[in-house]
Amino acid sequence: MNFVFLMDPLSTVVMEKDTSFALMLGAQERNHSVFFVTDGDISLQDGKVYFHAHSIMAQRVADTPFLKKRVLELSGEEVDAVFVRSDPPFDAPYLLNTWLLDQLPAKVALINSPHGLRTVNEKLWLNRFTKIVPRTLISRRKQDLLSFLVAEKKIVAKPTNGYGGASIFLIEHGDKNTNVILETLSQNWTQEIIVQRYIPQAQNGDKRILLLDGEVLGAVLRVHAPDDHRNNFFAGGKSQPCDVTRRDREIVDTLKPHLKELGLYFVGIDIIGDYLTEVNVTSPTCLQEMNRLYDQKLESKVIEFAEKMVEHRRGQVKISA
Numbered sequence: 409m410n411f412v413f414l415m416d417p418l419s420t421v422v423m424e425k426d427t428s429f430a431l432m433l434g435a436q437e438r439n440h441s442v443f444f445v446t447d448g449d450i451s452l453q454d455g456k457v458y459f460h461a462h463s464i465m466a467q468r469v470a471d472t473p474f475l476k477k478r479v480l481e482l483s484g485e486e487v488d489a490v491f492v493r494s495d496p497p498f499d500a501p502y503l504l505n506t507w508l509l510d511q512l513p514a515k516v517a518l519i520n521s522p523h524g525l526r527t528v529n530e531k532l533w534l535n536r537f538t539k540i541v542p543r544t545l546i547s548r549r550k551q552d553l554l555s556f557l558v559a560e561k562k563i564v565a566k567p568t569n570g571y572g573g574a575s576i577f578l579i580e581h582g583d584k585n586t587n588v589i590l591e592t593l594s595q596n597w598t599q600e601i602i603v604q605r606y607i608p609q610a611q612n613g614d615k616r617i618l619l620l621d622g623e624v625l626g627a628v629l630r631v632h633a634p635d636d637h638r639n640n641f642f643a644g645g646k647s648q649p650c651d652v653t654r655r656d657r658e659i660v661d662t663l664k665p666h667l668k669e670l671g672l673y674f675v676g677i678d679i680i681g682d683y684l685t686e687v688n689v690t691s692p693t694c695l696q697e698m699n700r701l702y703d704q705k706l707e708s709k710v711i712e713f714a715e716k717m718v719e720h721r722r723g724q725v726k727i728s729a
Contacts, residue, residue: 409488409718411435411711412443412459414450414505415691416495423473427695427707428493432466434707438715442466443482444474447494447501450508457484457511488718489517491674492525493691496571502690517717519710520689521671528672528689531568531602540659542683543605548594553603557581562606565593573645578606609681615650616694618706619675620713622664626698626706627652647697655682663687673717674710 415421415428423429432442443461451458463477490509494502506522527533535544545556546568557563558581566576577589593601613631617624629650656679663684667675676692678685695706 409440409715410443410482410486411440411714412445412461412482412487412490413493414445414490414509415493417446418444418464418474420495421473423468423470425693425696427693428491428691429466429473430696430699430707431491431493431710432464433468434705434711435714436466437708438711440488440711443487447505450505452508452511455511457508458482459484459487484512484516487512487516489519489714491519491714492522496530496690497569498525498529498690515718515721517714517721518671519673519714519717520675521673524667524670524672525689527670528687529568530686530688530690531566531570534684534687537662537684540662540682540684542607542680542685545603546600547603548597548600550590550594550597553590553594553601554586556603557586560605563603564606564610565589565601565603567593568600568602604685607680607683607685613645613648614685615656615679617652617656617660617677617679618692618695618698619660619663619667619677620710621673622660622668624652624657624660625709626695626702626704627656628694628697628701630694647694647701649701659684673713 413428413432421429435442442464443459444464445459445461449460459482461482462479465475465477467473467475492509494505503526506525509518509522532546534541543560545552547553557579561581563579564576565579570576575593579586579589591597613629615627615629617627619625627650629648630645631648632645659677659679663677672689674692676688676694698704699706
């Protein structure tokens with residue numbers, strides 16, 4: 409099968425950490441052809457999608473993790489699956505790519521669905537599930553934000569489109585930096601921001617759970633560095649093994665039918681204590697960390713699922729993770 413990976417430039421890939429890299433290796437191990445495209449490499453002509461694609465081979469060689477074989481034009485009819493793996497933010501180029509991908513033939517498997525990617529803001533969408541998320545306010549109104557802090561005493565403040573732990577602040581009532589933090593995040597009260605009740609268990613780390621077709625694929629605990637409160641790996645967090653609890657599964661079961669309906673098959677969710685804090689759909693990570701912690705090759709399960717999805721779209725098999 410021909411598997412296309414839409415992602416950031418190959419020069420940005422960290423071989424030891426990148427989930428897309430692991431998925432490429434997994435596809436190759438199952439004898440699929442791997443192609444790389446990035447922003448600007450998708451065209452639409454006469455209603456048909458074309459990929460200006462690089463045929464590549466991923467390899468665990470530090471100096472040359474990718475071998476580029478050739479550049480060619482692939483039509484949508486020649487593609488079996490597209491892994492949409494561009495990193496956030498979900499900006500104008502990302503949005504445009506989803507519109508173009510909408511025009512692919514129905515037989516092409518998309519992981520994840522363009523419609524689902526447009527629907528699920530990673531920090532906002534989950535707030536419809538009020539029983540599994542911490543108390544949250546989304547606003548640009550100064551008095552609303554300050555009143556929320558007074559009521560909660562200790563909060564986390566972050567932008568609505570942040571990623572990788574960037575611009576996440578921990579604020580306690582009485583902190584003299586409160587106004588400047590909220591003012592900066594909201595760009596002088598002109599942009600909505602998110603403030604959430606602080607969850608004390610955050611000091612023990614947050615749990616990333618990867619879901620495949622709504623089922624638990626793997627889990628890892630991300631623990632912050634001693635001099636930081638953020639657990640994200642990009643912010644210096646470290647990985648530790650963890651169990652998937654009954655409460656975790658309740659959260660997964662709540663999300664599962666909605667994710668499946670939206671065509672969001674490969675998803676990462678973040679849980680602190682008993683609460684869901686984010687739903688990551690653009691380019692979920694942590695697969696390699698899970699592989700190392702538990703001596704697994706989870707990418708094989710993802711690729712096998714993609715194969716079944718392609719066969720299902722061709723009317724050959726019933727799909728299941």
